[in-house]
Amino acid sequence: QLVESGGGVVQPGQSLRLSCAASGSIFKIWTMGWYRQAPGKQREFVASSTAGGNTNYAGSVKGRFTISRDITNNTVYLQMNRLKAEDTAVYYCNTAPNALVYLWGQGTQVTVSS
Secondary structure, three states: OEEEEOOEEEOOOOOEEEEEEEOHHHHOOOOEEEEEEOOOOOOEEEEEEOOOOOEEEOOOOOOOEEEEEEOOOOEEEEEEOOOOHHHOEEEEEEEOOOOOHHHOOOOEEEEEOO
């Protein structure tokens, strides 16, 4: 029910926009979030957006990443600017602040490397 896309390989300082296509029933009601998991690390919260558009960010991405929702297309976006090597991870979307286990998808790989 959640399909992430938009990852890729970029150089430090560049940008990427991730997309998460969600089913209508989830998208209209739940707070949606982005999470990431770097190699050898636990999955961590990145950003979230309530149905009303209130946003929250992890300190490490605040000011560089922007989460947004497209109600028409039932899609959640994560605009990532000024990417750093430490942003390298698999990125997932799910509900927030409590992710639903059955909604974890395959994620999309983001690699930031010079």
